[in-house]
Amino acid sequence: MLRNARRGIVVAACLALIATSAACSDDAPSTGGGGTAAAVPGVTDTEITLGTHMPLTGPAAAGYSKIAPASKAFFDYVNANGGVNGRKIKYLIEDDGYNPANTQTVVRKLVLEDKVFAILNGLGTPTHTGVLDFLKTQKVPDLFVASGSRSWNQPEKYPTTFGYQPDYTVEGKIIADYVKKNFPGKVVCHMGQDDDFGRDSLAGVEQVLGADGVKSKQKYVTSNTNITPQIQAFKAAGCQVVISATIPAFTALSLGTAAKLGGFRPQWIPSSVGADYTTLAGLLGDGKVLLEGLIAPGYLPVSTDAANPWIQLFQKVNKEYNGNAPFDGNVVFGMNVAYLTVQSLLKAGKDLTRESLIAAVESGGFKNAAVGPYRYSKTDHSGIGGMQMGKVTAGVQAAFGPVVQTDDAAGPVTEYTEAAAPPPANGIPTA
Template sequence: MTIGKHAALAGFAAGLALAASAAGAQTYDPGATDTSIKIGNINPYSGPASAYGQIGKTIGAYFDKVNKEGGVNGRTIEFISYDDGYSPPKAVEQARKLVESDEVLLIFQSLGTPSNTAIQKYMNAKKVPQLFVATGATKWGDPENFPWTMGWQPNYQSEGRIYAQYILENHPDAKVAVLYQNDDYGKDVLEGLKDGLGDKGGMIIAEAPYETSDPTVDSQIINLKSSGADLFVNIATPKFAAQAIKKVAELDWHPVQIVNNVSQSVGSVLKPAGLDNSTGVLSTAYTKDPTDPQWADDAAYKEWEAFMDEYYPDGDKTSSFTVYGYTVAQTLMKVLEQAGDELTRENIMRQAANLKDVELGMLLPGIVINTSETDFFPIEQMQMMKFNGERWEMFGDVIDGAVGS
């Protein structure tokens, strides 16, 4: 399903576009011309992870804004976004369509660890950028073996270590139960948690995996409660994270709860779970929470809010996913600005690996984007936070969870 092709090029004659492409052939790869840049995207607009569809829609809206303001280096963005339903085989089909039929310059923000895993070898064999993927799996930072794939958000192992640090400092005698998605994503966070606990790994007394095809995680939560754990780490995507928080409350279980960053959205997770049920839940953040009144007079917040009002009025302004989509789109614009008129796939990756102390308005203060030829982890800092029943409250310092490339 094509969600959108956001471009202002409809009035240009095909011959003009072809002529422009031919004139600049030495600096353009497929998907780029003197007047346009074609960008592909794969998002789960349907299926078990459909809550993330807001990210793709926000990105499309941001490119509408870019186009209205004159494009990037004078070129408009044509954004082609397809639904894969969070299904790896469908992701492969959509990636091939984007590369071989639509001839995009790059695929940007393809979402989900299973889907990106399914297309990674193909993208690298084709030497097409698989840029700023929407998953924190640590394997996206492997430039030696996969030089065409780069992550964006903090990697899952670092996140797991941050939770371990919090547990050791604040709940050193806890009995820990873990729910996790049974794939590279869930196992990555769990591995980071265990690494961070080190010789205290025995604190984890129960683990329960779930499959994305499962209708609910109710049985897993019942089993975890029966373990006698008093601290629950919820490593799940939004639908299942919300189910888990709600089931914990229904069972009258009262553990300390930590929900992983990908499911800290108030609008998409905590509201469906029940705000009362979610009160006291802990998580991490690296972007500003749009429900936090401390940002009410913040200039960057006001810019984001104005963007939402004009370009995505139906979007959820309580959701971290719309902030995420807005911010990662800004990161790609930085790469394209740096690429200038050399719009080759090789130069796109070169510029993506040359981001230095990039500050974006909706990142938390103190968090900056840095990359290099050997560091494909753009964001490696996070801060702990606690939900008070209405909004998240930040606490502690920004924590650097950098890992080796």
């Protein structure tokens, strides 16, 4: 944990410098399931206990540390309005520092000591991968993982695990389709985190552009904040468009490092994972000018879209139950995950069991702030399947163009035409 905290300090120090220059084994299974609340871990007649692992410290804390508090705020809002079938939601948040070893420790604590009903929205590809088998053995619902790895969509192997956001291959295809149509003939390159995040993203990009359509392919690890060699390789290759699978700190580092290398300014198109303007502007400080023209896809309404009814709802909840925290895409993410969770719990019924919750998510049909469709079924645990491009103009990040959808196989990228559903008048989900 301490080592990751130090890495976070190093990242912050690097960004400060950039901003200045830019301004110029398995345990026995639990007995989950069963007819009465008393027999179901984490469920009583008055309470439902959920737990999560999040990077409240460490290299991924920038932005992401705001997600779980936002989810808790929405749960508190629901609790204040009667809860879920008379039960209030208790949300336990454990800091893993984006360190896989820590993740295993805190998840085992949540399951074996705290007896949570489900794990919700655990964040990170390298972190959450290490607890899949444990959660499967314990038969714990593993809902809405905060990562786009395709690993979460293996219902035969991991029947209790569900993704949430568009997987990285879907996102890679959508970005590459946009690049193919809007930057024909440009030299395209790719920067990826050295795990499933980067690999799945590149796989999607290459499905559309071909392996030869990506001239330079670079990787980074979160433990090393010196990415100058990768950016120098992009400059030497003449990259004009750089698609990146980067967390916020490394999106900011990429832009800042490029600016220091003789004004190297390709068109950056980062993954939605590392593209929230408010987070990036905070990291870059005076160097936020580098964000002008940034293009990235999104699957939720932009946090600055004050006319969007979902943003209005989440801003209200943020003000009343989240200490009026700086409102950004991470807050929107956390609140929509909580909204989806309440929808799922309601659909699971009053006689709440782990099995009924899994069946409820697999039944699909969810409508909330997501711009694209949820793909949940018995054979698909992947989550949202559509996205919309966005661009930073004059310091404002706004969506543009159609919502498009695809799969992580050979399917085409097509327009999604179904209109978004507004929230209920009181903002409380219904069954």
